Amino acid sequence: MNKWVMIALSIALVLSFALVYALSPSDEAFLSRYASGEYITVAAFDVPLDINGIVDTVNTMYPFTMKKVRMDIDKLEVRVNRNISGNLADFLKANLDVKLFFVPETYDRLNTEIRFPRSVYRFSAETFAIVGWFEHFRELLGNEILICVPMNYTFAE
Amino acid sequence: MNVVILQDLVKRYRDKTALRGINLELQENCIVGLIGRNGAGKTTLMRTLAGYLKPTEGTALVFGEKPFDNIHVLSNIMYMDDDRFRDSDTLRDLLDRAALSYSRFDKTLALKLLEYFNIPVKARIKKLSRGMRTLFSLVIALMSRCPLTMLDEPTLGLDASHRKEFASLLLKDYANHPRTIIISSHLISELENLMEQVVLIDNGKLVFHKAIEDVQRYALYLAGHRKVLEEVAGRHQVICRESMGERLVLGIVNHLTAEELRQLEMQGIEISAMSVQDVCVNLTAPGKGGVLDVIAK
Amino acid sequence: MLSQSSRLRAMKALLYGYYLDFKSFFEIYFSILLGLIISKFLITPSASSSSSLNSALINCMIMLPVAMMVITSNSELKKKFSFPVDRDLLVLCHILLILVLPLVMLLMSCFFYLVELLLAELTLSVTTNFFYSLAITKSSFLIGFAISYMAIVCITALTWMVSAWFYRHKVPVGVIGAAFILGLIYLDDFRDSVFGLIGRLFHNPTPGLLSLKLAVITLAAFALGYIPIKRMEVK
Numbered sequence: 001m002n003k004w005v006m007i008a009l010s011i012a013l014v015l016s017f018a019l020v021y022a023l024s025p026s027d028e029a030f031l032s033r034y035a036s037g038e039y040i041t042v043a044a045f046d047v048p049l050d051i052n053g054i055v056d057t058v059n060t061m062y063p064f065t066m067k068k069v070r071m072d073i074d075k076l077e078v079r080v081n082r083n084i085s086g087n088l089a090d091f092l093k094a095n096l097d098v099k100l101f102f103v104p105e106t107y108d109r110l111n112t113e114i115r116f117p118r119s120v121y122r123f124s125a126e127t128f129a130i131v132g133w134f135e136h137f138r139e140l141l142g143n144e145i146l147i148c149v150p151m152n153y154t155f156a157e
Numbered sequence: 158m159n160v161v162i163l164q165d166l167v168k169r170y171r172d173k174t175a176l177r178g179i180n181l182e183l184q185e186n187c188i189v190g191l192i193g194r195n196g197a198g199k200t201t202l203m204r205t206l207a208g209y210l211k212p213t214e215g216t217a218l219v220f221g222e223k224p225f226d227n228i229h230v231l232s233n234i235m236y237m238d239d240d241r242f243r244d245s246d247t248l249r250d251l252l253d254r255a256a257l258s259y260s261r262f263d264k265t266l267a268l269k270l271l272e273y274f275n276i277p278v279k280a281r282i283k284k285l286s287r288g289m290r291t292l293f294s295l296v297i298a299l300m301s302r303c304p305l306t307m308l309d310e311p312t313l314g315l316d317a318s319h320r321k322e323f324a325s326l327l328l329k330d331y332a333n334h335p336r337t338i339i340i341s342s343h344l345i346s347e348l349e350n351l352m353e354q355v356v357l358i359d360n361g362k363l364v365f366h367k368a369i370e371d372v373q374r375y376a377l378y379l380a381g382h383r384k385v386l387e388e389v390a391g392r393h394q395v396i397c398r399e400s401m402g403e404r405l406v407l408g409i410v411n412h413l414t415a416e417e418l419r420q421l422e423m424q425g426i427e428i429s430a431m432s433v434q435d436v437c438v439n440l441t442a443p444g445k446g447g448v449l450d451v452i453a454k
Numbered sequence: 455m456l457s458q459s460s461r462l463r464a465m466k467a468l469l470y471g472y473y474l475d476f477k478s479f480f481e482i483y484f485s486i487l488l489g490l491i492i493s494k495f496l497i498t499p500s501a502s503s504s505s506s507l508n509s510a511l512i513n514c515m516i517m518l519p520v521a522m523m524v525i526t527s528n529s530e531l532k533k534k535f536s537f538p539v540d541r542d543l544l545v546l547c548h549i550l551l552i553l554v555l556p557l558v559m560l561l562m563s564c565f566f567y568l569v570e571l572l573l574a575e576l577t578l579s580v581t582t583n584f585f586y587s588l589a590i591t592k593s594s595f596l597i598g599f600a601i602s603y604m605a606i607v608c609i610t611a612l613t614w615m616v617s618a619w620f621y622r623h624k625v626p627v628g629v630i631g632a633a634f635i636l637g638l639i640y641l642d643d644f645r646d647s648v649f650g651l652i653g654r655l656f657h658n659p660t661p662g663l664l665s666l667k668l669a670v671i672t673l674a675a676f677a678l679g680y681i682p683i684k685r686m687e688v689k
Contacts, residue, residue, distance in 0.1 A: 013558065016565035020507075021595055023571070030591045063502030064585075086578050086585035121501060123494065123574050123586035125567070126508040128598025130605060133659060137594045144587055209535060209688035226684075231538040232460030241536045243529075250474050257467035258537040260459075 024127075027140060034142040036071075039079035042092040045100040047076050047150065051108050055149050056156040058113045063122040064088075067143040068155045076100060076112065076153075079146040088144065091120070109156070112147065160185045160305055160337040161206060165215035168201050168361075175201035177361040178215065183354070185304070186335040188327075190352035190369075192345060192437045198361040199341045200238070203307045206339075207236035219305060232259070237298035238309040239291065244283035248293060252278065261302035261334075270296045270326070274319075287314035295323055299330050307339045312347070320344070324351055345434040355433065359441040372433050377413065380406045381426035389421070397439040408439050464538050468547050471534065472525075476555070479521055483559060486513060487566045495573045505570055507590070507598070510563035514556055514606045519613035521555070526617035527624065528689070535688045545680050552614060552676075556606040560599060597661050604668040611672045615679035621686075 025033070032038075047053060055076065060066060078098055080089045095118050103109040122144075131137035149155070161183040168176040175198045183189055193199045204210045205217050208224035208231050217224060224230045242251055248271065256264045271278055274292050282290060291314045298306055312320045328351060331338060339356075342348050355372045357364040367375070376396055379386055383405040390398070390407055397408035408431055413421075421428060431439070487506055494503045524530055525548065534544060574586040620627040637644045656664060 013561035013565060016568055017561055017599075020564045020567055020590075021592060023568075024590045024592045024595050025588070027591045027593055030588075081587075084585050084587045085574070088585045091583065091585070118583055119501070121503075121581075121584045123503050123505075123570070123577075123584070124508075125505050125571055125574065125586060125588045125590060127505075127590040127594040128510060128602045129504075129508045130511055130602045131594045131598040133601075133656070133664070134597070134661060137597065140591050140594050141589050142587065144585075204688070208540075211685075211687055226540045226542075228460050228464050228538060228540040228543065231540065232464060234538070240532075243533045246474075254467050254471055254474075254537055257470055258463060260463065 030140055030142065033083045034081060038082055039146055040082050040089045041077045041079050042089060042096055043078040043098040045076045045098075045112075046074075047100075047110065047153070049074055049150060049152065051152070053108045053110055053149075053153045054156050055147075055153055056103075056109060056111050057147060058111050059115060061114060061145045061147075063120065064144040065124075065142070066145045066147060068147045068149070070151050070153060071148050073148055073150055075150070076110070077146075077148045078112075078114070079148055081142070081144050081146075084144055095120075158185050159183065160220060162218040162221075163215070164218075166202075166205065166212055166217055167214035168198075168205055168210060169213040175361055176205070176212075179358070179361075179363045181356060181363055181366055183337060183339070183356075185337050187353045188331060188338045188340065188351055189354045189356055190345065190348055191339050191341040191356050191358070193341075193358040194441050197358050197441065199358060200309055201361075202358065203236060203238075203309055203339065203341060206305070207231070207234055207307060209236075233304045235259070235298050235301045235303035235306045236309070237294050237307065237311065239294070239313050241294055242282050242290075244281065246282050248276065248278045248280055248282070248285075251282075251293075251297065255297050255301060259301040259303060263300045263302065267296050267300040270300070288316060288319060291315055292319060292323075295326075299327060302330075302334050303336065305337050305339070307341075309341050310343070311340060312342060312344055320347055324348070327351060345437055346432065349433050355437075357437050357440060364440050369433070372436055373430065374411055376408055376431035376436050376439070377411045378406060378408055378429045378431055378435075379421065379426050380404065380429075381421075381424070385421075385424050385426060389426075396436075397442065408435070460538065461540075461543065464540070464543055465547070467537050468534065468539050468543055469550070471537070472547060472551060475525075476521075476551070479517070479555075480558070480562075483513070483517060483562065486517075487562065491566060491570060491573065494570070495577055506563045506566035507595075510560055511602050511606065513563075514559050514602075515609055518552075518555060518559075518606060518610040522552070522610055522614040523617045523624065525551070526614060526621045526683075528622055531621065531686070532688050541684050541686065545676075545683050548614060548679075548683075549676055552607055552610045556603055556610065560603055560606075564599075601661055601664060601668075604665050604672070608668040608672045608675070611675035611679070615675040618679040618682045621682070 055068075057068070078092075078096065080092050082089055095116060097115040097117050099113040101111055101113075103111055126141070127137075132141075147155075159182045161181065163179050163181040166176050166179040166181075167174065177198075179198075179202065191199050191202065201210065205212060206219055206224060208227060211225045219230050220233060222230050224234065252264060252267055255267075256262045268278065271293065274289070274296075276285065276289050276293055276296075282293075285293065291311070295308070295311055298308055298311075312323060315323060324347070327338070340348060340351065349369065352369045354366065354368055356366045365372075379389060381404070383400065383403050386405045386407050389409070393412060394410040395407055396410060397406075399406045418428060490506070490509065531544075574584075577584045578586070616627065617624075638648060639645075655667065659667075
C-alpha cells in the first residue's frame with residue numbers, strides 16, 4: 001500500500017477519535033438531557049391513591065430503555081424523553097398502546113400492558129460497553145422512557 | 158579466515174540423533190558440496206548453521222560467533238530450502254522483504270532474472286509451479302549476496318535447462334561476488350563442476366572434507382580376473398565390490414603407486430577413476446547389499 | 455565483510471512482513487464492521503441496535519486471540535525465520551502487534567461510529583419509525599476507550615502467552631479450551647466458581663485500579679510468553 005495512503009488512513013483514524021470526542025456531550029450536559037423536566041407524558045391513567053398498590057409491567061418498552069420511578073404524582077404515567085432524535089414523543093402519542101387493569105381478585109395489583117402496534121427501530125449510539133462495569137458510568141447511559149407511579153405504589157420485581 | 162567452525166557438534170532430537178560429533182572448518186570464499194544420503198543429517202547441519210536449531214553438544218561457530226539467536230550472524234547468512242515462503246505471499250512483497258533484510262541484496266538484478274525466467278512478480282507463491290518456486294528462491298538466495306549462502310536441494314523441480322542456467326548463474330555471481338556457498342544436493346554429477354570442496358556426511362558423522370580434485374582422485378575401479386584382484390583387495394581399502402563369475406570389479410581407495418598401476422595394467426586389469434558421485438554413494442553404502450539383493454531373496 | 459546495523463534492518467523487515475500479514479486481517483475487520491452497519495441500517499434493521507463502539511470489545515476479543523494463535527503457530531514462526539530475525543526481535547514485534555492492533559481496531563470503531571451517526575441522521579430523514587439516542591459522554595468515551603484497550607491488550611497478551619507455550623500442541627490446547635468453554639456453558643458450579651474468581655479479581659473496580667490490574671496481568675503475560683519463544687527451535 002502506498003505510503004501516503006497509509007498516512008491518510010492514520011490521520012483519518014485519529015481524526016475519527018477526536019471527532020467522536022468533540023461530538024460527545026459532557027457529563028453535565030448529558031445528565032441535563034435526562035433531567036426529569038426533559039420527559040413528556042405520552043400516556044396517563046388514574047389510579048386509586050388510597051391503596052399501596054403494586055404495578056406490574058406486562059410488556060417492556062423494548063426496544064427502548066425504560067426506568068420505573070416513584071414520584072410525587074397522582075397518576076400512573078408513561079413519559080418519554082424529548083431529546084431522542086426523531087421526535088419519539090409524537091410517535092408514541094400516536095402509536096403507543098397502553099392498557100392498565102387491575103389483576104382480578106386482588107385489591108392492589110395493577111398491570112400495565114404496553115404494545116407498539118407499528119414496527120419501530122431504535123439505534124443507540126452508545127459508548128464502549130465496558131464502562132457498564134463502573135457505577136458512575138452506568139448512571140450516564142440515560143433512559144428513553146420512564147414509567148412513573150405515585151409514591152404509595154411499588155413495582156413488582 | 159574460517160567462516161564455519163564445528164567442534165564435536167551433536168544434535169539430538171527427542172528420539173533420534175541427527176549429528177554425531179562433527180568437526181569441520183570451512184574457509185571463506187569457496188563453494189562446498191554437502192553430500193549425504195537421505196537422513197544423513199545435511200539439513201540438520203545447515204539448519205544449525207542457519208541458527209534454526211541449537212546444538213545439543215559441541216559448538217557451531219559462524220563468522221566466529223554462535224549463530225543461534227544471533228542477529229548479527231544471521232543477517233549474513235542465507236539459508237534456502239524448499240519450504241521457505243508462505244503460499245499467500247506475493248513475490249514482490251518477498252523481494253521487498255529481502256531488500257530490507259539484506260544490505261547487499263541486488264533487487265534490480267533480481268527483477269531482471271525473474272523477468273528472464275518468466276516469473277511474474279505480482280503472482281503469489283501458490284500460483285507458481287514447483288520449478289518456478291525453486292527458481293524464485295534461488296534468485297532471492299543468490300541476490301542476497303550473503304557471505305554464507307546455504308542452498309538445500311537447490312535444483313529440486315528444475316528441468317535440465319534450468320539446472321544448467323542455475324549453475325551458470327551461480328558461477329558468474331560467485332565470480333563477481335565471492336562468498337562461501339554450501340550446496341546440498343543429490344545431483345552430485347551435475348554440480349561437480351561447481352564444487353570446490355566436498356563434505357560427505359553419513360548417519361550424522363563426517364566421512365570426509367576434501368577438495369573436489371582430491372575426491373575425483375580418491376578412488377579407482379579395478380575390473381578384471383578375480384584371482385588378481387583378490388590379492389589387490391588384501392592390500393588396499395576396498396569400498397565396493399561386485400562379482401560376475403570369475404570377473405570382479407573392485408572399488409578401492411587410491412593409494413596405488415604408478416608402478417602398481419603399470420603392473421595391474423600388464424595383468425589385464427581395467428583401471429578407471431571413480432566418479433565423485435560413486436565415491437559418495439559407495440562410502441555411505443549401508444552395508445546390507447543393494448536393493449537387487451532384496452528382490453533376489 | 456559482514457554487514458552491520460543488522461538489528462534495525464531485521465526489525466524493519468519483520469515489521470514490514472507483519473504489516474503485509476495483517477493487511478488482510480484489517481480487511482476482514484473492516485468488512486465485519488461494514489457488514490454490521492449494512493445489516494443495521496440497510497438490510498434487516500433489528501428493533502434495537504447498538505453502536506460500533508459498543509460491539510468493539512467483543513469483535514476485538516474474537517479476532518485478536520485468533521490472530522495470536524496464528525502468529526505463534528509453528529508454520530508461521532518458521533516462515534518468519536525465512537529472513538534474519540532473532541527471538542528478542544520476534545517477541546518485541548509480537549508485543550508491538552499486541553499493543554498496536556487493538557488501538558487501530560478501536561480507532562476504526564470510532565470511524566464507523568461516525569458513519570453510523572451519519573446513517574442514523576439519513577435514516578431519520580426518510581422514515582418516521584426510526585429513533586436514535588446518544589448514550590455517550592466525553593468521559594465515558596475516553597474511559598471506555600482506555601479500559602477497552604487495556605482489556606483487549608490483556609486478553610490478547612494472555613492468548614499469545616498460552617499459544618507461545620503450546621505452539622506445537624495446538625490441537626490438545628484447542629480441545630482443552632473447547633472443554634473449558636463448554637464447561638462454562640453447561641456446568642453451573644464450574645461457571646459460578648470461574649466467574650466468582652474473576653469477580654473477586656475485579657470486584658468493585660474503579661477505572662484506575664482496573665487499569666493497574668490489567669497492566670500487571672499484561673506485563674506478566676509478556677514476560678511468561680517470552681520464555682518459550684526465546685528458547686524455541688525452528689523446526
